[in-house]
Amino acid sequence: MEIIGVIVAGIIIGLLGKFVAPGDKDNIPIWLTILCGIGGVIIGWFVYTAFGGDGSNGVDWVRWIVAIACAAVLVVIASTVTGRSRGGRSLHR
Template identity: 75%
Template sequence: MDLGTILFYLVVGAIVGLLGKFIAPGDKDNIPLWLTIVCGIGGMIIGGFIYSAFGGDGSAGLDWVQGIVAVLTAVVLVIIASTVTGRNTTRKV
Protein backbone atom coordinates (compact mmCIF):
# COMPACT_ATOMS: atom_id res chain seq x y z
CA MET A 1 0.00 0.00 0.00
CA ASP A 2 1.31 3.41 -0.87
CA LEU A 3 0.62 6.67 0.94
CA GLY A 4 -2.03 7.72 -1.60
CA THR A 5 -4.06 4.55 -0.99
CA ILE A 6 -3.88 5.02 2.78
CA LEU A 7 -5.02 8.64 2.49
CA PHE A 8 -7.83 7.59 0.14
CA TYR A 9 -9.10 5.02 2.64
CA LEU A 10 -8.91 7.54 5.50
CA VAL A 11 -10.78 10.30 3.66
CA VAL A 12 -13.38 8.15 1.92
CA GLY A 13 -13.68 5.94 5.02
CA ALA A 14 -14.55 9.01 7.08
CA ILE A 15 -17.23 9.99 4.56
CA VAL A 16 -18.62 6.44 4.40
CA GLY A 17 -18.59 6.23 8.20
CA LEU A 18 -20.50 9.50 8.53
CA LEU A 19 -23.03 8.30 5.96
CA GLY A 20 -23.36 5.06 7.91
CA LYS A 21 -23.83 7.01 11.14
CA PHE A 22 -26.47 9.18 9.46
CA ILE A 23 -28.39 6.17 8.08
CA ALA A 24 -28.16 4.05 11.26
CA PRO A 25 -31.61 3.78 12.83
CA GLY A 26 -32.59 5.85 15.86
CA ASP A 27 -30.06 6.04 18.64
CA LYS A 28 -27.66 3.52 17.15
CA ASP A 29 -25.35 6.31 16.04
CA ASN A 30 -24.18 7.45 19.48
CA ILE A 31 -20.49 6.60 19.04
CA PRO A 32 -17.37 8.82 18.96
CA LEU A 33 -16.13 10.31 15.70
CA TRP A 34 -12.94 8.21 15.64
CA LEU A 35 -15.01 5.02 15.91
CA THR A 36 -17.28 6.27 13.12
CA ILE A 37 -14.22 6.69 10.88
CA VAL A 38 -12.97 3.20 11.80
CA CYS A 39 -16.43 1.81 10.94
CA GLY A 40 -16.30 3.65 7.60
CA ILE A 41 -12.88 2.26 6.73
CA GLY A 42 -14.03 -1.20 7.82
CA GLY A 43 -17.17 -0.75 5.74
CA MET A 44 -15.08 0.05 2.69
CA ILE A 45 -12.80 -2.95 3.14
CA ILE A 46 -15.45 -5.51 4.13
CA GLY A 47 -17.93 -4.06 1.61
CA GLY A 48 -15.31 -4.47 -1.13
CA PHE A 49 -14.87 -8.13 -0.23
CA ILE A 50 -18.65 -8.68 -0.18
CA TYR A 51 -19.00 -6.91 -3.53
CA SER A 52 -16.28 -9.07 -5.07
CA ALA A 53 -17.69 -12.27 -3.54
CA PHE A 54 -21.00 -11.68 -5.30
CA GLY A 55 -19.38 -11.18 -8.69
CA GLY A 56 -18.70 -7.46 -8.69
CA ASP A 57 -15.72 -6.70 -10.88
CA GLY A 58 -15.68 -2.93 -10.53
CA SER A 59 -15.88 -0.44 -13.30
CA ALA A 60 -13.79 2.33 -14.71
CA GLY A 61 -14.32 5.37 -12.51
CA LEU A 62 -16.80 5.44 -9.67
CA ASP A 63 -18.66 2.19 -8.99
CA TRP A 64 -21.98 3.11 -7.34
CA VAL A 65 -22.96 -0.44 -6.42
CA GLN A 66 -19.71 -1.00 -4.55
CA GLY A 67 -20.21 2.36 -2.79
CA ILE A 68 -23.72 1.42 -1.70
CA VAL A 69 -22.47 -1.92 -0.37
CA ALA A 70 -19.70 -0.10 1.54
CA VAL A 71 -22.17 2.35 3.11
CA LEU A 72 -24.60 -0.43 4.11
CA THR A 73 -21.72 -2.38 5.62
CA ALA A 74 -20.66 0.74 7.53
CA VAL A 75 -24.24 1.08 8.85
CA VAL A 76 -24.05 -2.45 10.23
CA LEU A 77 -20.64 -1.72 11.76
CA VAL A 78 -21.94 1.50 13.38
CA ILE A 79 -24.83 -0.45 14.93
CA ILE A 80 -22.46 -3.16 16.16
CA ALA A 81 -20.04 -0.55 17.57
CA SER A 82 -22.87 1.24 19.37
CA THR A 83 -24.08 -2.02 20.87
CA VAL A 84 -20.61 -3.25 21.88
CA THR A 85 -19.45 0.04 23.40
CA GLY A 86 -22.66 0.44 25.38
CA ARG A 87 -23.28 3.89 23.92
CA ASN A 88 -26.78 2.87 22.90
CA THR A 89 -29.21 5.13 24.80
CA THR A 90 -32.26 2.89 24.50
CA ARG A 91 -33.41 1.52 27.83
CA LYS A 92 -34.72 -1.99 28.03
CA VAL A 93 -37.57 -2.30 30.45
Protein backbone atom coordinates (compact mmCIF):
# COMPACT_ATOMS: atom_id res chain seq x y z
CA MET A 1 0.00 0.00 0.00
CA GLU A 2 2.93 2.31 0.66
CA ILE A 3 4.12 1.94 -2.95
CA ILE A 4 0.79 3.27 -4.24
CA GLY A 5 1.07 6.20 -1.83
CA VAL A 6 4.56 7.02 -3.09
CA ILE A 7 3.35 6.89 -6.72
CA VAL A 8 0.37 9.17 -6.02
CA ALA A 9 2.54 11.54 -3.99
CA GLY A 10 5.17 11.38 -6.75
CA ILE A 11 2.66 12.52 -9.37
CA ILE A 12 1.61 15.49 -7.26
CA ILE A 13 5.13 16.35 -6.10
CA GLY A 14 6.48 16.01 -9.66
CA LEU A 15 3.95 18.52 -10.97
CA LEU A 16 4.67 20.86 -8.06
CA GLY A 17 8.41 20.45 -8.65
CA LYS A 18 7.92 21.31 -12.31
CA PHE A 19 5.91 24.36 -11.29
CA VAL A 20 8.55 25.72 -8.88
CA ALA A 21 11.56 24.84 -11.05
CA PRO A 22 13.25 27.97 -12.42
CA GLY A 23 13.03 28.72 -16.13
CA ASP A 24 10.97 27.07 -18.82
CA LYS A 25 10.78 23.39 -17.92
CA ASP A 26 7.81 22.47 -20.14
CA ASN A 27 10.09 20.63 -22.51
CA ILE A 28 10.15 17.31 -20.63
CA PRO A 29 7.41 14.72 -21.06
CA ILE A 30 4.83 14.12 -18.34
CA TRP A 31 6.09 10.59 -17.63
CA LEU A 32 9.54 12.01 -16.86
CA THR A 33 7.97 14.63 -14.61
CA ILE A 34 6.19 11.87 -12.69
CA LEU A 35 9.43 9.90 -12.35
CA CYS A 36 11.14 13.04 -11.05
CA GLY A 37 8.32 13.44 -8.54
CA ILE A 38 8.64 9.86 -7.31
CA GLY A 39 12.40 10.31 -7.05
CA GLY A 40 11.86 13.62 -5.27
CA VAL A 41 9.61 11.98 -2.69
CA ILE A 42 12.07 9.17 -2.02
CA ILE A 43 15.21 11.34 -1.99
CA GLY A 44 13.40 14.06 -0.02
CA TRP A 45 12.46 11.60 2.72
CA PHE A 46 16.06 10.39 2.95
CA VAL A 47 17.41 13.96 3.08
CA TYR A 48 14.80 14.90 5.69
CA THR A 49 15.72 12.00 7.97
CA ALA A 50 19.46 12.52 7.39
CA PHE A 51 19.17 16.04 8.80
CA GLY A 52 17.33 14.88 11.91
CA GLY A 53 13.72 14.93 10.76
CA ASP A 54 11.74 12.42 12.77
CA GLY A 55 8.21 13.25 11.67
CA SER A 56 5.46 14.85 13.60
CA ASN A 57 1.85 14.24 14.40
CA GLY A 58 -0.35 15.12 11.46
CA VAL A 59 1.06 16.46 8.21
CA ASP A 60 4.82 17.00 8.29
CA TRP A 61 5.11 20.08 6.08
CA VAL A 62 8.89 20.31 6.26
CA ARG A 63 9.25 16.82 4.80
CA TRP A 64 6.91 17.71 1.92
CA ILE A 65 8.74 20.97 1.21
CA VAL A 66 12.03 19.05 1.06
CA ALA A 67 10.40 16.53 -1.32
CA ILE A 68 9.16 19.34 -3.60
CA ALA A 69 12.62 20.94 -3.61
CA CYS A 70 14.24 17.60 -4.51
CA ALA A 71 11.68 17.06 -7.28
CA ALA A 72 12.36 20.56 -8.65
CA VAL A 73 16.08 19.79 -8.77
CA LEU A 74 15.38 16.51 -10.55
CA VAL A 75 13.10 18.29 -13.07
CA VAL A 76 15.88 20.79 -13.83
CA ILE A 77 18.39 17.96 -14.24
CA ALA A 78 16.02 15.98 -16.46
CA SER A 79 15.31 19.04 -18.59
CA THR A 80 19.03 19.69 -19.01
CA VAL A 81 19.88 16.06 -19.78
CA THR A 82 17.08 15.49 -22.29
CA GLY A 83 18.17 18.66 -24.08
CA ARG A 84 14.94 19.25 -25.94
CA SER A 85 14.51 22.76 -27.19
CA ARG A 86 11.60 24.58 -28.75
CA GLY A 87 13.74 26.56 -31.15
CA GLY A 88 14.68 24.91 -34.39
CA ARG A 89 18.45 24.97 -34.69
CA SER A 90 19.70 23.46 -37.90
CA LEU A 91 23.05 21.83 -38.43
CA HIS A 92 23.93 23.08 -41.89
CA ARG A 93 27.52 22.93 -43.07
